Amino acid sequence: MTRIRFLLGAVLCDARFVGLLALAIVAAAPHLSEATRQLISFAVINILIACSINLLTGMAGQISLGQAAFMGIAAYASVLLVKVAGWPFALSVPAGALMAAAAGWILSWPAGRVREFYLAMMTLGFGMIFVEVVREWDSVTGGVMGITGIPSPQLRSLVVFGRTLDTADYLRLLAVIAAAVLFWLSGLNRSRVGRAFFAVHESETAADSIGIDSAMVKRQAYTLSAGLAGLAGALYGHLVSYVGPESFELHRSIEILVMSVIGGLGSLPGQVVGAVALTWLPLQLEVFEDFKFILYGAVLVAIFVVMPRGLAGLLFPPPRMIRPAWRQAAAPPTATTGGSARRVVGRTVLAWTGLRRSFGGLTAVADFSCELAAGEVLGLIGPNGSGKSTTINVLSGLYPPSSGRIELAGADVSGLPPHVVARRGMVRTFQDPRLVGRFTVLENVLLGAHVHARYGALEAGFGIGRIRRDEPAAIARAAGVLTAMGLDDVADRVLETLPYGYRRLVEVARALMVEPDVLLLDEPAAGLSEGEIGRLERAVLDLRAAGVAVLIVDHHMDFLARVVDRVVVLDGGREIFRGAIGAMRDDPKVAECYLGRMETTDARG
Numbered sequence: 025m026t027r028i029r030f031l032l033g034a035v036l037c038d039a040r041f042v043g044l045l046a047l048a049i050v051a052a053a054p055h056l057s058e059a060t061r062q063l064i065s066f067a068v069i070n071i072l073i074a075c076s077i078n079l080l081t082g083m084a085g086q087i088s089l090g091q092a093a094f095m096g097i098a099a100y101a102s103v104l105l106v107k108v109a110g111w112p113f114a115l116s117v118p119a120g121a122l123m124a125a126a127a128g129w130i131l132s133w134p135a136g137r138v139r140e141f142y143l144a145m146m147t148l149g150f151g152m153i154f155v156e157v158v159r160e161w162d163s164v165t166g167g168v169m170g171i172t173g174i175p176s177p178q179l180r181s182l183v184v185f186g187r188t189l190d191t192a193d194y195l196r197l198l199a200v201i202a203a204a205v206l207f208w209l210s211g212l213n214r215s216r217v218g219r220a221f222f223a224v225h226e227s228e229t230a231a232d233s234i235g236i237d238s239a240m241v242k243r244q245a246y247t248l249s250a251g252l253a254g255l256a257g258a259l260y261g262h263l264v265s266y267v268g269p270e271s272f273e274l275h276r277s278i279e280i281l282v283m284s285v286i287g288g289l290g291s292l293p294g295q296v297v298g299a300v301a302l303t304w305l306p307l308q309l310e311v312f313e314d315f316k317f318i319l320y321g322a323v324l325v326a327i328f329v330v331m332p333r334g335l336a337g338l339l340f341p342p343p344r345m346i347r348p349a350w351r352q353a354a355a356p357p358t359a360t361t362g363g364s365a366r367r368v369v370g371r372t373v374l375a376w377t378g379l380r381r382s383f384g385g386l387t388a389v390a391d392f393s394c395e396l397a398a399g400e401v402l403g404l405i406g407p408n409g410s411g412k413s414t415t416i417n418v419l420s421g422l423y424p425p426s427s428g429r430i431e432l433a434g435a436d437v438s439g440l441p442p443h444v445v446a447r448r449g450m451v452r453t454f455q456d457p458r459l460v461g462r463f464t465v466l467e468n469v470l471l472g473a474h475v476h477a478r479y480g481a482l483e484a485g486f487g488i489g490r491i492r493r494d495e496p497a498a499i500a501r502a503a504g505v506l507t508a509m510g511l512d513d514v515a516d517r518v519l520e521t522l523p524y525g526y527r528r529l530v531e532v533a534r535a536l537m538v539e540p541d542v543l544l545l546d547e548p549a550a551g552l553s554e555g556e557i558g559r560l561e562r563a564v565l566d567l568r569a570a571g572v573a574v575l576i577v578d579h580h581m582d583f584l585a586r587v588v589d590r591v592v593v594l595d596g597g598r599e600i601f602r603g604a605i606g607a608m609r610d611d612p613k614v615a616e617c618y619l620g621r622m623e624t625t626d627a628r629g
């Protein structure tokens with residue numbers, strides 16, 4: 025079964041297969057019956073729409089219950105531009121898609137501020153507003169009656185570059201457009217852009233921590249998704265030669281969502297299968313027309329329970345996020361830490377003064393000042409609840425400080441958002457590793473290269489321009505990091521199938537890909553075996569040798585004793601000791617408020 029899935033995946037997910045299918049449609053179109061052409065045309069438009077939801081929901085994890093409104097915006101815009109303004113179809117369709125994309129961008133601002141249930145409600149509201157505006161704006165939209173007599177292939181009134189299109193020509197056009205879009209999306213998915221969508225889907229906090237601006241990624245997802253839905257909407261308007269508000273109401277948005285979920289959110293070939301199935305099936309089940317939504321609802325519930333990955337889960341292997349071509353083009357593994365002019369060993373690279381962070385009445389960190397030099401490893405220790413993680417959270421920008429100043433390489437970074445702090449050279453890991461479970465180890469590590477690549481969605485999709493240089497370079501660097509961390513043998517293993525200890529190491533490897541000047545590690549040794557701690561230790565010592573400043577919060581004293589230059593001990597958010605780890609054990613204050621408890625913990629551990 026697995027072999028069949030892989031074979032199917034290899035064939036159906038191949039761009040050449042999609043191209044051949046499009047060619048077959050182009051060749052067969054004139055010989056098909058009118059009804060078959062119509063059916064395939066609807067299926068192709070549904071593929072575009074399903075892909076738009078897949079991009080937004082399946083990949084970027086954002087909900088949309090107003091997707092039909094984006095279709096509607098483009099459909100009305102294109103139709104009006106042709107009918108009223110006399111624009112050619114070849115311009116009106118892209119213009120309609122651009123207007124939908126602009127609406128998506130505008131919606132992304134408020135939508136980016138809310139999540140889950142509230143996001144669903146907001147997009148639902150957007151869809152309802154659109155339909156109401158269309159209904160009420162009689163003079164432009166034709167109100168409830170809609171707009172009829174749109175130049176279309178059915179009426180033989182659609183002229184493109186001097187040629188009057190019939191339904192066969194229109195089907196050919198749709199097939200070519202859909203093949204181009206699928207080709208673009210498949211390249212996009214397997215690039216930094218697609219990987220960033222999934223990273224934001226999984227954890228915005230983790231994405232921000234490695235320099236991915238999650239707010240910007242969400243805006244990009246909304247804009248591209250709305251543009252794609254708009255393209256489908258504009259093509260739909262000309263296909264049926266009529267647009268009216270009922271075509272873009274909530275039920276249409278739900279149909280789109282159902283198609284995408286049944287196909288398998290996150291899978292591109294799944295979207296094709298879902299769209300084709302849900303275009304063809306209802307026609308076969310016309311007798312169920314009255315119960316269509318009950319049926320849809322039941323299917324949704326069933327799918328979520330028995331097939332969370334939809335039809336794609338049955339038919340195709342999980343999608344991979346690296347294009348084999350870039351992997352083949354990658355050079356042998358390269359250096360792990362990169363270079364930085366700021367890394368002059370011994371020079372202060374991070375300093376914080378008077379740092380305080382309170383949560384309501386509780387002061388988690390109080391007037392804490394310290395500095396870290398390039399090539400120095402500092403241990404931050406203390407009993408549970410003493411403010412260690414809060415210090416990392418404040419330094420990395422996750423929480424703004426209540427007061428105090430943080431300087432990174434001489435520049436004030438206090439209160440800057442985490443992705444900016446990461447881009448400036450300070451990267452952190454988390455107490456509970458935050459990675460993308462469905463990605464392989466290599467794909468996860470590549471997320472750290474996001475900030476170093478410059479190519480955009482267009483170059484990513486079509487495999488042109490800067491991606492040809494950036495992607496192989498990032499893969500070579502990732503291979504170097506994995507080798508240095510002793511993870512090269514699991515590079516192609518899906519992360520969620522690996523034991524827990526690997527996740528910590530992979531998270532450190534991902535942070536290294538950012539090439540930080542300062543690395544903040546929050547309990548990196550927790551849950552690791554002795555062998556894994558050995559690899560971690562080597563990585564930390566390599567970083568120190570490369571002039572990276574490392575701050576480690578951990579309870580594992582033996583590990584710390586082997587890697588740190590000095591330690592700072594916190595208790596109740598205040599510093600109680602600073603110096604060599606050996607001297608710490610003899611310090612009466614530390615012994616009083618920490619070591620007794622810690623040794624008990626160590627002994628248990």
Ligand SMILES: Nc1ncnc2c1ncn2[C@@H]1O[C@H](COP(=O)(O)OP(=O)(O)OP(=O)(O)O)[C@@H](O)[C@H]1O
Binds near residue numbers: 409414
């Ligand atoms: N987001 C938050 N909201 C409210 N209180 C918080 C928050 N984060 C931390 N605290 C509180 O701040 C104090 C310090 O927590 P912190 O997680 O920094 O301790 P820690 O030294 O890292 O402990 P551990 O070793 O258990 O991870 C604790 O009392 C904790 O409950």
